[in-house]
Amino acid sequence: MIGLTALVLLLSLLTASLAFAGGGKEGWGGNGSFIGRYQVKVLAGGSAGVRGGELTMFIQEEFPGSEEPAGILKLRTKTNNDVVYLKELKHQGRARTAIVKGGSFLGPTIGRFIGKMRKPGRIVANVSTRSLGTVQLSFARYSKKPAP
């Protein structure tokens, strides 16, 4: 049911979801270039002092034909887990961008992900939220399977 409660929220954001449904499918390029699980190396820890983390990139399938790439970014500070959600993935050349949602994929927009794909499975990016400040991270994919 927990996932269930999500659907109500979803409704209120459905319009926004539809707005990028078409272009969103392109996400960060071909799925093989970015879907999977990543180790995170911290280049700059931001104001919250991020020390590490993990990124999972996967395809959300709300219903057949609605597939959209999305990401779950777990960051770890000295004392806290911080989990944020990447939506509205876009790419232009090597640039990879996304909006950052708080609480869930249906939560408020709280920041930006602005990065570059060095090669498939390798990304360097700045992640900015009010709580974290700007964190500079290097992502290295270690599995092409998003599921644990």
Place this chain on the structure above:
Amino acid sequence: VRLKALLLGLALLTAAIALAACGGGSSSSSSSGSTSGESSKGSATASSAPDIEDWPVFGRDRDNTRFATQDEINTENVDELGEAWSTGLGPDQYLMESFPLVIGENVYVTTSTDEVMQINGKTGHINWTYTPEVDFSQSTGVGGYGITVNRGVAAEDGKLFVLTFDNRLQAISEKTGERLWSSQVESPATGAYESMAPTAYDGKVYVGVSGSEDGVRGKIAAYDAKTGKELWTFYTVPKAGTGWVPKGGGGGTIYMPPTVDVETGTVYVGTGNPAPVLVGDKRPGKNLYTDSIIALDADTGKLKWYHQEEAHDLWDYDAESPVVLFDAEIDGKMTRGVAEAGKNGLLFLLNAETGEDLFPPVPFVKRHHTPPTTKGTLECPGAVGGSQYSPLAYSPETQAVYVSGINLCMYLKVEYESTKNGEKAFAGDRVVPKNTEKTGTFTAVATNTGKVLWNHKMPTPMDGGATASAGGLVFTGDQQGVLYAFDAKTGDDLWQGDLKLAFGTAPVIYSIDGTQYVLATVGGAALTASEELGEIGARVIAFKLGGKKLPTGPQLEG
């Protein structure tokens, strides 16, 4: 959580909705369940409404009443209630469904990312934070719309017990936050995740798993509190591909902590929906023990009785909120009862010994639903309506339970879809029609008559539950962040404090050095994370008489 965007076009569905148009599909009997292992027999000590200063277990006492015996804050002086302290809970916390415990001077609270914090109850200072390693990638479940919440810890013998999102039961030191042991209670590969607080009693820790939506097989299990070793497991539904459960199906998962009757050694817990959720053709019969209150032997896990609130559910009507035990004089005879409010919008008052109805189920929200079709039907309450995980409160002084309700209808449309693993666990679409009513109810029901004593229509869905006190008060919070104190007997709206952070929990009450505090964890619930009804950020806020005054909320109806 597969919503079809195209159904967004089905806006402006307004229907005249009759109250209590559909009855609950209840049934009751005894039978044996599937169990494994056993544990040693424990001693039982009654602790109903103990005269204590702490809030040491989920519902304060073993009967899970959420009734505080303190009366320093009461109907005469509650208007002097104000903020004592307020503490933020870390970066990017936007969901708060944690029900705190208070032991001695310390408050124990969890976050949506599974941290456990010890906070000084007088000052709000965070003494320590336990931050487990958690794989949150399970949020890729339910179509990628999974939500992580953590509803709190259990405590016993100097240990705290917490369930992490990735299905680990962990014991940590109550004093230092140091981890003592960790046990995997379910494989993440099953799609299961955790959201509930465990229950600890007499050397055992009782846990369930969540995820009915994705066809997870529900279970409740007991673990040894010293070692983390599994003692017994009761599966709430057959294995996929056996009995009534089709391949890819499941259900009967658990979202809130079980309640232990220490006199009879009985564990009571509510179970979730069957899957496929909206399509019933491939799961014949009642689909036991989904949407049910089940009573188990605390030592062995053997089923004593069940009471199904919705037989062959087609609407996602979990029996999700935690069970409350009470003693009521009915027809001149003291009777031990069980209360639970379902997502189908009915309050059930049952005989604790047999599971039979004490009174007909009591509707507390608008109810009207017919089986979903391929063309689409309106369901009231919707899948996020009725009473969610919201705990009831019970006052022995008024002999009433206090019920949080959600009026929110949904449009359902069935789709027949198969996957390589069998039936699709969801198999349909749910949409909240545009302009549909999204309100709440707060209702007092007498446990000795089954009659509604009073009722308020609330301006937002009511998700967090209730808390009562010997001061003649009952507290609840809404989705716009307003905390209410009602006269428990009359329902009079005596005090409001606008915190501007949505409530997904009910307050707890404790005393330190003779000062009574009311403490709330606020900052949004899954239900409203995107509604943007309030400000964002999760906090713990304590109140006391003479504290900082807060603005008030809205004028209520009813």
